[in-house]
Amino acid sequence: MKKVRVGTIWLDGCSGCHMSFLDMDERLVELSQYMDVVYSPYVDAKEIPSDIDLFIVEGALSTDHDIKIIKEIRKNSKLILALGDCAVTGNISAMKNLFGTEAVLEKGYFDLADINKGEYPSEVVPTLLDKVIPLNEAIDVDYFVPGCPTPADAIYEVIKAIIENREIKISDYTRFGK
Amino acid sequence: MEKKKIVISPVTRIEGHAKITIDLNEQGGVDDARIHVTQYRGFEKMCEGRPYTEMPALTARTCGICPVSHVISSTKACDNLLAVRPPKAARNLRRIINLAQIIQSHALNFYHLSSPDFVYGFDAAPEDRNIFKLMQTNPDMAKDGINLRAFGQKIIEELGGKRIHPTWIVPGGVSHPITTEQKEKILAQIPQAMEIAQKTLKYFVSNLHRFQKEIDNFASFPSLFMGLVNKKGNLEHYDGFLRFIDSEGNVLEDGVDPIFYKDYIGEAVEKDSYLKSPYYKPLGYERGMYRVGPLARLNVANGCGTPMADKEFERFKNLNDGKPVLNSFYYHYARIIEIIYGIERIEELLKEPETLSDNIRSHASINRDKGVGCSEAPRGTLFHDYEVTNDGIITGVNLIIATGNNNLAMNAGVKQVAQAFVDGNNITDGALNRVEAVIRCFDPCLSCSTHATGIVTSRIEVRDHNKQIVDVIHRS
Numbered sequence: 001m002k003k004v005r006v007g008t009i010w011l012d013g014c015s016g017c018h019m020s021f022l023d024m025d026e027r028l029v030e031l032s033q034y035m036d037v038v039y040s041p042y043v044d045a046k047e048i049p050s051d052i053d054l055f056i057v058e059g060a061l062s063t064d065h066d067i068k069i070i071k072e073i074r075k076n077s078k079l080i081l082a083l084g085d086c087a088v089t090g091n092i093s094a095m096k097n098l099f100g101t102e103a104v105l106e107k108g109y110f111d112l113a114d115i116n117k118g119e120y121p122s123e124v125v126p127t128l129l130d131k132v133i134p135l136n137e138a139i140d141v142d143y144f145v146p147g148c149p150t151p152a153d154a155i156y157e158v159i160k161a162i163i164e165n166r167e168i169k170i171s172d173y174t175r176f177g178k
Numbered sequence: 179m180e181k182k183k184i185v186i187s188p189v190t191r192i193e194g195h196a197k198i199t200i201d202l203n204e205q206g207g208v209d210d211a212r213i214h215v216t217q218y219r220g221f222e223k224m225c226e227g228r229p230y231t232e233m234p235a236l237t238a239r240t241c242g243i244c245p246v247s248h249v250i251s252s253t254k255a256c257d258n259l260l261a262v263r264p265p266k267a268a269r270n271l272r273r274i275i276n277l278a279q280i281i282q283s284h285a286l287n288f289y290h291l292s293s294p295d296f297v298y299g300f301d302a303a304p305e306d307r308n309i310f311k312l313m314q315t316n317p318d319m320a321k322d323g324i325n326l327r328a329f330g331q332k333i334i335e336e337l338g339g340k341r342i343h344p345t346w347i348v349p350g351g352v353s354h355p356i357t358t359e360q361k362e363k364i365l366a367q368i369p370q371a372m373e374i375a376q377k378t379l380k381y382f383v384s385n386l387h388r389f390q391k392e393i394d395n396f397a398s399f400p401s402l403f404m405g406l407v408n409k410k411g412n413l414e415h416y417d418g419f420l421r422f423i424d425s426e427g428n429v430l431e432d433g434v435d436p437i438f439y440k441d442y443i444g445e446a447v448e449k450d451s452y453l454k455s456p457y458y459k460p461l462g463y464e465r466g467m468y469r470v471g472p473l474a475r476l477n478v479a480n481g482c483g484t485p486m487a488d489k490e491f492e493r494f495k496n497l498n499d500g501k502p503v504l505n506s507f508y509y510h511y512a513r514i515i516e517i518i519y520g521i522e523r524i525e526e527l528l529k530e531p532e533t534l535s536d537n538i539r540s541h542a543s544i545n546r547d548k549g550v551g552c553s554e555a556p557r558g559t560l561f562h563d564y565e566v567t568n569d570g571i572i573t574g575v576n577l578i579i580a581t582g583n584n585n586l587a588m589n590a591g592v593k594q595v596a597q598a599f600v601d602g603n604n605i606t607d608g609a610l611n612r613v614e615a616v617i618r619c620f621d622p623c624l625s626c627s628t629h630a631t632g633i634v635t636s637r638i639e640v641r642d643h644n645k646q647i648v649d650v651i652h653r654s
Contacts, residue, residue, distance in 0.1 A: 012217060012219065013242075014239050014240060014241050014242040014245075015193060015241065015242040015243055016239070016241075016242020016243075016245065016342045016343060017242065018242065019242045019243055019341075019342050020242075020341070020342055022286070022290065022327070023328075023331060023341050023342070025324050025325075025327075025328045026321065026324055026325075028313075028324070029313050029317070029320070029321070029324075032310050032313055032314075036310075037308075037310050041188075041190060041191070041192075041193075042190075042191065042290065042291070042308055042309055042310070043190065043191075043305075043307075043308040043310070044190045044191065044304040044305070044307045044308065044611070045190070045304070045305075046187070046188065046190070062217065063216070063217055065216070092236065092239040093219070095224040096219075096220045096223070096224050098224065099220075099223050099224060099226075103223060104218070104220035104223040104224070105218070105220075107220070107222050107223040108218065108220065108222055108223070108454070109447045109454075112222060112445065112576050113445050113446065113447045113454065114444035114445050114446065114459075115444060115445070115446035115447065115457075115463045116446055116447040116448065116449075117447065118447075119447050119448075119449050120447075120449075121218070121447070121448070121449055121450065121451055121452050122449055123449045123450040124197065124199065124214045124216075124450040124451075125214055125215075125216045125217075125450060125451060125452055126216055126217070128217075128218060148239070148343060149242060149342045149343065151340070152341070
């Protein structure tokens with residue numbers, strides 16, 4: 001059987017869903033017989049490969065660069081899985097929206113700075129969007145798997161089901177806020 | 179040859195994403211190199227208006243790797259707002275869960291992220307340098323890494339209800355006591371964890387001779403060090419006082435109550451990074467560069483205070499004849515010693531009869547309008563500083579995140595390793611991997627410190643000083 005080519009990325013999230021991925025523990029060894037992780041923070045690939053079967057995305061979209069990369073991921077992937085509440089709804093990452101980008105920047109780089117007060121980061125770094133958005137506001141998403149973070153059992157079951165091409169009831173394994 | 183710039187993006191096998199730029203001069207030598215953290219999460223603003231009771235759960239979400247550290251510092255800040263001291267059992271249980279998290283996080287850095295560099299070498303093919311490859315070629319070692327990390331994660335789950343973002347640690351203490359069955363269950367795991375930890379130590383020490391050039395050049399320079407120590411001056415991760423030392427080991431400040439952190443630590447903004455640069459205020463910006471985390475903690479402490487860790491601590495101290503160890507490569511060494519310490523301490527704490535007491539929470543309402551909580555996270559000293567109304571609504575938040583403390587040193591380290599290994603006339607993947615590997619030594623948690631994402635490309639763009647691309651090199 002041909003191995004499933006998998007990519008993973010975290011955007012504006014806390015990496016908790018990626019840690020949950022590792023919390024599959026020895027089941028990771030089992031899954032690695034059926035999947036190749038070809039792009040991920042855990043491997044040294046620097047660009048999105050062109051023929052991904054399944055891309056697992058953690059986090060919401062909050063910079064111009066996030067938008068660019070999620071579109072590239074969509075173009076290069078057969079299936080996209082939004083992993084965790086930030087990717088699905090914006091969740092905590094989108095709480096910034098209550099105040100607006102300006103106010104959030106002012107707090108960090110003016111109010112709470114001692115040197116170079118008000119010199120907002122603007123060189124080399126990407127620009128923050130006016131509004132943090134979940135994945136499906138920018139691209140089509142194939143699977144939504146909620147949780148904060150998504151529990152390891154749910155990640156395992158959903159990946160296994162995708163590999164075996166069968167349906168599962170995701171609410172048996174996770175829910176929003178779990 | 180004209181001036182050029184190399185961009186490495188994203189930096190991989192670190193917790194978070196960042197970008198490194200290397201400026202080359204006309205001769206192809208390295209003029210400067212910098213790390214840029216490229217996203218900003220804004221917790222300090224978005225927590226305003228929330229009730230203080232939400233803060234532990236909210237701030238846990240700054241980081242999925244060390245949520246327990248945030249919950250610990252956050253609840254300690256809340257204890258401070260309530261003006262209570264949690265009962266002894268609660269303090270012991272908080273210590274246990276905090277150490278469990280330090281163990282899992284250190285295991286993650288060593289095995290899942292850094293071990294491919296040790297096993298295959300820094301010049302190995304990029305597609306081989308990962309934990310999935312290790313599962314194929316060295317399955318026992320990979321399983322050891324998985325099991326050591328799982329040891330910590332399972333304790334967190336046992337006590338806190340879930341492995342990531344547990345809600346059991348609350349203002350005033352913890353929400354329920356530990357049962358005898360839970361205690362026995364954790365104790366039963368200790369021999370295997372210690373066996374793996376000792377194996378890890380043996381592997382690392384016996385391979386050190388292969389990495390002499392990396393040891394000499396991976397952020398190896400004088401700096402100040404900061405960390406918490408206990409009353410005896412020993413290693414401390416939960417309570418205690420701040421100690422600052424210089425690179426010769428002279429104590430600059432000792433016994434500092436963390437609530438006065440602002441008298442000692444300032445924060446500078448740099449235009450090319452969302453990560454601010456804290457510095458030791460008495461020496462001013464940049465001169466006040468200090469390091470935190472495992473290496474710093476062992477440098478500032480008089481000892482560990484547990485038998486097996488102290489045995490190795492002595493060898494660690496001998497690396498620089500009793501003076502502070504300045505080579506950041508030894509962060510890896512310090513992490514292994516802390517894993518051993520953590521396992522020993524968890525066993526000691528579990529065996530204290532008071533740990534099983536039902537008296538686990540102090541109740542009060544708001545008694546102060548300001549509260550500071552501080553603890554040692556896996557990557558260094560973490561501060562949560564809150565202001566509230568009389569009703570307990572948050573009006574101000576300042577967070578100094580463990581990784582942020584190391585920002586100046588990480589930049590100096592990137593520059594040093596680039597100057598030692600990168601040749602602008604012959605740029606190799608192995609050299610660039612080493613520039614990334616110096617960052618792995620510090621084990622930065624960028625999702626915490628602001629959270630970052632990089633521009634994803636395996637292409638290295640070489641630009642002239644007008645930022646025009648003059649050459650493109652493929653990494654693999």
